[in-house]
Amino acid sequence: MIRIIKATMMENQRGWYLLYCKGKEEVRALTNLKNQGIDSFFPTMKVEKVVRKKLTCVDVVIFPNYLFVEIDAQTANFNSIRSTRGVIDFVKCGANYTKVPTSLITELKSKQLLRDKAPNETSLFNHGDKVVIQDGAFKGIEAIYQCKDGLERSILLINLINKTAEMSIANAEIKNKPEA
Known part of the structure; x- marks a missing residue:
């Protein structure tokens, strides 16, 4: 005791x-x-x-x-x-x-x-975020973030000539669109 x-x-x-x-x-x-x-x-x-x-x-x-x-x-x-x-x-x-x-x-x-x-599910962008492409052939074009495509790329929806296209872009080439 x-x-x-x-x-x-x-x-x-x-x-x-x-x-x-x-x-x-x-x-x-x-x-x-x-x-x-x-x-x-x-x-x-x-x-x-x-x-x-x-x-x-x-x-x-x-x-x-x-x-x-x-x-x-x-x-x-x-x-x-x-x-x-x-x-x-x-x-x-x-x-x-x-x-x-x-x-x-x-x-x-x-x-x-x-x-x-827990598996790492954090991301720089969320589904539906408006982003701007910073580099490459589509520089300056606005897009909508869809999802990750590996560690280095993301899938974006881009409106080209009144047609929405899905494409994979390097993460370093996109950033969030500033709010107006």
Whole structure:
């Protein structure tokens, strides 16, 4: 019975805290904290972007420059954590370190797990969006986005000489039509 109470007390002392990291060094901080045996986490999401004229999925940090760490406030070496490469300091409210609810971290982790397992269905354009062709033989022509045609191309409906034609165009050659 006493062991159970002690274990419960020990668990209650552990908590999640918020760290502020150097720009784009969340992964570096995460790696160095894991090397110290500290559980840390930063949520990401997959975003589809055009990189070098190709549509690719990229992991983007949801909270840039921030990292969550789980530590025991009674036994943790806060100076060691603060001096970890990639970390600037703990986020504080006055003199107190900002503690993050465990329920929030649990929810962020579960949503991240679901996003990572789900097939990537994000797209730069939605069915029916009005787009303008930016390059090639049809430069300047308005079209209606239909669907993806692989990673690098999309199918568009184009009105040519009063006849609607469906054609496949490179993603790098189209952009959303600005609203008038």
